Amino acid sequence: MRQTPLLKVEGLSICFGLPGASIEVVHDVSFELAPGRTLALVGESGSGKTLTGKAVMGLLPRGARVSAGRVLLQRPDGPVDLLRQSPAVMRQIRGAQVSMIFQEPMSAFSALHTVGSQISEVLRVHGMCDAAEARKRALDMLAEVGCPDAARAYAAYPFELSGGLRQRAMIAMAMIGAPRLVIADEPTTALDVTTQAVVLDLLRRVSRDHGLATVLITHDLGVVANMADEVVVLRRGMVVERGEASAVLTHPGHSYTKRLIDAAPRVPESIAVHAPPERDDILTVDGLSKTYPGRHRSFGRPASPVYALSDFSMRLERGRTVAVVGESGSGKSTVAKLILRAELPDPGATIRFNPRDGQPMDVTSLAGERLTEFRRKAQMVFQDPFAALSPRMSVQDILTEPLVIHGLGTRSERRERAAWLMARVGLSPDHLGRFPHAFSGGQRQRIAIARALALKPELLVLDEPTSALDVSVQAEVLELMGELEGELGLSYLFISHNLAVVAALADHVMVMRRGRVVEEGAPDCIFNDPRHPYTRALIAASPEPDMHRRLDLTAVACGAGEPNTWPEPFGYNGEAAPQLIEVAPGHRVRRAA
Structure with a gap:
C-alpha cells in the first residue's frame, strides 16, 4: 500500500529580483517523499538544489522569493503549505518538525557559545523541557551520534572540535527535537573520506532508527549510491531526471546524469604495471x-x-x-x-x-x-x-x-x-x-x-x-x-x-x-x-556511483583509527613508529620487520 507523502513539493519556482525584472533560478520542481525514505537532490553548483532545500525550511536568502508552487508538510491535523506560514509559525516548525544539517558546521555554529548550549537551545526554544533535562538529552544525543566523549563535546566550543566531530554535533542538533523530516545539505563535502564514510553510515543509521524522511542535497553520486532510495537530478534549476536510485544510477536516461556518473572519481580495480624509464x-x-x-596551558605549565x-x-x-x-x-x-x-x-x-x-x-x-x-x-x-x-x-x-x-x-x-x-x-x-x-x-x-x-x-x-x-x-x-x-x-x-x-x-x-x-x-x-590498513581504509572509504559497491565500513574502522590501535605489525608504540620497509621493488610500507 502506498504511503501518504510526508513532504510534497509541487511546481516550486524561485526567482531573484523584483516582479517584472526577476531572474528565475528554480523552475517547476516537484517531488514527493514518504516517511523513512531518503531522496537525493543531485546537481552541480548553481543547479538550484540548495535553494530548493532552503525554500522548504523558509530560509531563502535575501533577494530570493518563491514565485510559484506549494510545499506541503503532512501533519496529524492535515497538510500545511510551508510557503504560506507566518515567520512565527515557521519558527515553531523548524527544529521540532523539520530540521536542517548545514554544509559547513564551522559557519553554522555560533563561535561564541558552546556546542552543548546550542544543541540544548533547540529544546528550550520549543519549550520541550527544562534546562537540566535539555542537558541530559543533548548528552545522550551526542553519544548516539558517536562522539567518543559526549561531555567534552558538550562543553567545547566549535573550534575545539575536529571537522568530523563538528559534523556529528550538527547532526545531533538537527535530531534533538525529534523532527520527522531532515534536510541534509552536502553534509560530508568538507570532510576527509574516512570521516565521510563514518558520517554517511551514521546518517543512514539514525534515519532508519528514528523513521525519518531525509532530503539529501549533494553533487556526489557516490554518496547517493550509499544513501538514497530516490533521486531527483537538477540542472539549471529544472528537473531533468527522477526515479529510484538503483534505476537512475544503473540506467541513467538523461545525458547530464550520465555525465555526472562518468565524471565521478573511482578507485581503479587494478592498474597496469609499468616501469617508466628513469629521469633526472x-x-x-x-x-x-x-x-x-x-599551546601553553594555564598557570604556566609547559x-x-x-x-x-x-x-x-x-x-x-x-x-x-x-x-x-x-x-x-x-x-x-x-x-x-x-x-x-x-x-x-x-x-x-x-x-x-x-x-x-x-x-x-x-x-x-x-x-x-x-x-x-x-x-x-x-x-x-x-x-x-x-x-x-x-x-x-x-x-x-x-x-x-x-x-x-x-x-x-x-x-x-x-x-x-x-x-x-x-x-x-x-x-x-x-x-x-x-x-x-x-x-x-x-x-x-x-x-x-x-x-x-x-x-x-x-x-x-x-x-x-x-x-x-x-x-x-x-x-x-x-x-x-x-x-x-x-x-x-x-x-x-x-x-x-x-x-x-x-x-x-x-x-x-x-x-x-x-x-x-x-x-x-x-x-x-x-x-x-595495498598493504597498510590505513591505505586500505582510504580505498574502502571512497564512495562510487555504483549500487553494488557500498562503503566497506569494516575496513574503514580497521585503518582509520589511532596508529596505536592498528593491528600487528603496523601499530605504533606511543610515538615510536615502525620503519618503512621495502616489501616489493619500489613498494615500501611502515611496519615491524
Missing part, C-alpha cells in the same frame, strides 16, 4: 621534519610540542607527478609549505631543487635573489579558488601581477602572456577585464592555474586543487593538468585526501598519517596490492 630528479627531499611549540612532520623523504623525477595523500592533520600541507620555503623545517633537513638551466639549489639555505629565483621556478595552486583570487583585481591584473613583481616583460608583453594563459587553460582572452566573481568555481580554479603558470615554472605544488569543485568540473581540471604536464614539461607535487582523485594522474603515491608516510609506491602497488 627535479626535487629530492630527505629528513624533512617540522615541530611546532605546543605544553607538549606538536610533531607535524617526521623524517619525510621523497624524490620527484622531472616531468612526473608525486601524489601525497592523507587526511587533515596528516602533514601533507606542511610538506608543501616547507618545500616552497613558506616555513623553515627543523634542522637537519635537505631539500634539493635542480632546475633545467642553472645550478642546483639547497632550498633550506636560500636567501635573497636565489630564493626569488627558486620561487619563480616553483609555484603553488591553492585549494579554494574563491579565497585564492583577490576580488578587487581583474583577471588581467591577477595574471600579470607575478610578472610585475619579478620585473619580467613590458606592459604589452605581459598582456599577451595573460591572453595566452587564458586560452591555454580553456578560457576566453576576451574575459581578461572581468573580476573573479563573474566566473564559476571551475573557471576560477583554471585562472588560479594560469596564474601559477605565468612565470613559466618547472614545479607546481597542487594543494587539494579539486576538492572544492563539482565532480564534472573536477574531472575537467584533472584532464587539463594532465595536458599541461606533457605540453609544458611540468613536474607536479599533488596533495589530496582522496586516493580516487590521484589514481589517473600520479606516477608515485605517498600515503601519510599523523606526520609520517605509512605506505608508498607506484600506483599499481598502491591500488593493486
Whole structure:
C-alpha cells in the first residue's frame, strides 16, 4: 500500500529580483517523499538544489522569493503549505518538525557559545523541557551520534572540535527535537573520506532508527549510491531526471546524469604495471621534519610540542607527478609549505631543487635573489579558488601581477602572456577585464592555474586543487593538468585526501598519517596490492556511483583509527613508529620487520 507523502513539493519556482525584472533560478520542481525514505537532490553548483532545500525550511536568502508552487508538510491535523506560514509559525516548525544539517558546521555554529548550549537551545526554544533535562538529552544525543566523549563535546566550543566531530554535533542538533523530516545539505563535502564514510553510515543509521524522511542535497553520486532510495537530478534549476536510485544510477536516461556518473572519481580495480624509464630528479627531499611549540596551558605549565612532520623523504623525477595523500592533520600541507620555503623545517633537513638551466639549489639555505629565483621556478595552486583570487583585481591584473613583481616583460608583453594563459587553460582572452566573481568555481580554479603558470615554472605544488569543485568540473581540471604536464614539461607535487582523485594522474603515491608516510609506491602497488590498513581504509572509504559497491565500513574502522590501535605489525608504540620497509621493488610500507 502506498504511503501518504510526508513532504510534497509541487511546481516550486524561485526567482531573484523584483516582479517584472526577476531572474528565475528554480523552475517547476516537484517531488514527493514518504516517511523513512531518503531522496537525493543531485546537481552541480548553481543547479538550484540548495535553494530548493532552503525554500522548504523558509530560509531563502535575501533577494530570493518563491514565485510559484506549494510545499506541503503532512501533519496529524492535515497538510500545511510551508510557503504560506507566518515567520512565527515557521519558527515553531523548524527544529521540532523539520530540521536542517548545514554544509559547513564551522559557519553554522555560533563561535561564541558552546556546542552543548546550542544543541540544548533547540529544546528550550520549543519549550520541550527544562534546562537540566535539555542537558541530559543533548548528552545522550551526542553519544548516539558517536562522539567518543559526549561531555567534552558538550562543553567545547566549535573550534575545539575536529571537522568530523563538528559534523556529528550538527547532526545531533538537527535530531534533538525529534523532527520527522531532515534536510541534509552536502553534509560530508568538507570532510576527509574516512570521516565521510563514518558520517554517511551514521546518517543512514539514525534515519532508519528514528523513521525519518531525509532530503539529501549533494553533487556526489557516490554518496547517493550509499544513501538514497530516490533521486531527483537538477540542472539549471529544472528537473531533468527522477526515479529510484538503483534505476537512475544503473540506467541513467538523461545525458547530464550520465555525465555526472562518468565524471565521478573511482578507485581503479587494478592498474597496469609499468616501469617508466628513469629521469633526472627535479626535487629530492630527505629528513624533512617540522615541530611546532605546543599551546601553553594555564598557570604556566609547559605544553607538549606538536610533531607535524617526521623524517619525510621523497624524490620527484622531472616531468612526473608525486601524489601525497592523507587526511587533515596528516602533514601533507606542511610538506608543501616547507618545500616552497613558506616555513623553515627543523634542522637537519635537505631539500634539493635542480632546475633545467642553472645550478642546483639547497632550498633550506636560500636567501635573497636565489630564493626569488627558486620561487619563480616553483609555484603553488591553492585549494579554494574563491579565497585564492583577490576580488578587487581583474583577471588581467591577477595574471600579470607575478610578472610585475619579478620585473619580467613590458606592459604589452605581459598582456599577451595573460591572453595566452587564458586560452591555454580553456578560457576566453576576451574575459581578461572581468573580476573573479563573474566566473564559476571551475573557471576560477583554471585562472588560479594560469596564474601559477605565468612565470613559466618547472614545479607546481597542487594543494587539494579539486576538492572544492563539482565532480564534472573536477574531472575537467584533472584532464587539463594532465595536458599541461606533457605540453609544458611540468613536474607536479599533488596533495589530496582522496586516493580516487590521484589514481589517473600520479606516477608515485605517498600515503601519510599523523606526520609520517605509512605506505608508498607506484600506483599499481598502491591500488593493486595495498598493504597498510590505513591505505586500505582510504580505498574502502571512497564512495562510487555504483549500487553494488557500498562503503566497506569494516575496513574503514580497521585503518582509520589511532596508529596505536592498528593491528600487528603496523601499530605504533606511543610515538615510536615502525620503519618503512621495502616489501616489493619500489613498494615500501611502515611496519615491524
